[in-house]
Amino acid sequence: MSEDIFFQNIEEQYTNKLPFVVYSRPINSVIKCWLQVDDTLYNTNNFSESGFVFSPFDLNRPAIVLPQSECKHHIFEVETLQVEDDEETRLPANSEGKETHIKLVEKGIEAIKSNKLEKVVLSRFEERPVTENPISIFKRLFNTYKNAMVYCWYHPKAGLWLGATPELLFKIEGQQLTTISLAGTKAYNPNGQPNWTEKELKEQQIVTDYLAQQISDYTDTTNISEVETIRAGNLWHLKSRLISRVSKKTELKSIIEALHPTPAVCGFPKEDSKQFILDHENYNREFYTGFLGELNLQFSKTRNPNRRNVENNAYSIVKKQSNFYVNLRCMQVKDNLAKIYIGGGITKGSVAETEWEETQNKAKTIGRILR
Numbered sequence: 520m521s522e523d524i525f526f527q528n529i530e531e532q533y534t535n536k537l538p539f540v541v542y543s544r545p546i547n548s549v550i551k552c553w554l555q556v557d558d559t560l561y562n563t564n565n566f567s568e569s570g571f572v573f574s575p576f577d578l579n580r581p582a583i584v585l586p587q588s589e590c591k592h593h594i595f596e597v598e599t600l601q602v603e604d605d606e607e608t609r610l611p612a613n614s615e616g617k618e619t620h621i622k623l624v625e626k627g628i629e630a631i632k633s634n635k636l637e638k639v640v641l642s643r644f645e646e647r648p649v650t651e652n653p654i655s656i657f658k659r660l661f662n663t664y665k666n667a668m669v670y671c672w673y674h675p676k677a678g679l680w681l682g683a684t685p686e687l688l689f690k691i692e693g694q695q696l697t698t699i700s701l702a703g704t705k706a707y708n709p710n711g712q713p714n715w716t717e718k719e720l721k722e723q724q725i726v727t728d729y730l731a732q733q734i735s736d737y738t739d740t741t742n743i744s745e746v747e748t749i750r751a752g753n754l755w756h757l758k759s760r761l762i763s764r765v766s767k768k769t770e771l772k773s774i775i776e777a778l779h780p781t782p783a784v785c786g787f788p789k790e791d792s793k794q795f796i797l798d799h800e801n802y803n804r805e806f807y808t809g810f811l812g813e814l815n816l817q818f819s820k821t822r823n824p825n826r827r828n829v830e831n832n833a834y835s836i837v838k839k840q841s842n843f844y845v846n847l848r849c850m851q852v853k854d855n856l857a858k859i860y861i862g863g864g865i866t867k868g869s870v871a872e873t874e875w876e877e878t879q880n881k882a883k884t885i886g887r888i889l890r
């Protein structure tokens with residue numbers, strides 16, 4: 520399928536107010552789209568369907584699925600998409616909401632100092648005008664962020680979201696579970712690696728330990744990689760990878776509930792930090808810091824070709840796979856306004872002013888591709 524036809528199909532879908540998602544997973548040049556045939560809103564409670572899931576931060580609210588059986592699917596491979604790309608609009612740093620955010624962060628630090636919490640992730644949103652078609656924004660996101668899951672998701676009954684997230688919530692292929700601990704943020708500097716301080720290393724370690732503990736009921740021993748520095752757009756983060764095998768009887772929903780929301784987007788302990796967010800942030804995160812991705816898709820795996828028993832090699836085993844990304848570096852577009860969502864982890868050593876600056880840096884990830 521040609522690039523023009525691929526995107527024409529999506530544009531028509533959008534004009535006809537029908538649900539769709541177009542996305543590309545990190546480090547590959549494959550773009551997939553799912554076009555739902557009607558505008559039914561399908562919710563999922565137990566995550567047992569096959570489809571593409573879009574889940575809010577608060578799992579007490581319904582997650583939405585574009586069911587595989589109700590969608591047309593197209594795939595397309597390309598390095599760089601054609602999109603008009605005149606001068607980058609460098610919007611001046613926006614100080615609106617600074618006072619409110621600083622007060623919120625100070626409240627968080629206070630709660631941590633009085634031992635109510637160990638870490639809490641606090642966020643806000645910024646609004647920017649958009650005049651452009653969302654498909655063009657998606658194209659620019661794809662061209663700009665190769666290390667991210669970039670997507671544009673639309674449902675006429677739930678809204679339009681776009682993002683470029685660096686963070687895998689988890690993926691599960693057959694029984695193999697992979698999850699990632701990502702935390703710590705510094706502004707990217709082309710002249711060298713960042714100097715991480717105790718604060719950031721500790722923050723990331725909290726996330727790693729917590730994830731390992733959360734999955735321990737469902738898995739055998741977990742293999743944890745060394746901490747590495749990764750780049751996500753104009754930022755550095757600390758990352759490690761956790762790999763394990765889940766027991767056969769484990770349901771996907773149990774893994775979701777064990778891992779979502781992670782301390783990287785909510786805090787620690789989970790229930791207390793989540794309550795702090797719901798009580799104090801003063802706005803609804805909706806799908807920001809929720810998760811999205813392929814749900815229970817079947818794939819076939821050929822048996823090891825080095826095996827002696829050649830007859831058995833004729834088999835290929837059909838397994839299910841899911842891969843979910845945390846909805847970060849994202850925005851919601853409504854009535855020519857983009858709502859950009861940004862947050863950061865607060866711990867005992869946090870400084871409110873620095874946390875404010877961190878959210879400003881994060882806003883640039885999405886902000887710089889808007890025209």
Ligand SMILES: C=C(O[C@@H]1C=C(C(=O)O)C=C[C@H]1O)C(=O)O
Nearest residue numbers: 702703704783847861862863864
């Ligand atoms: C909450 C966000 O990011 C999360 C918080 C981070 C931090 O506190 O340093 C880093 C990566 C993300 O896990 C966001 O980008 O909005």
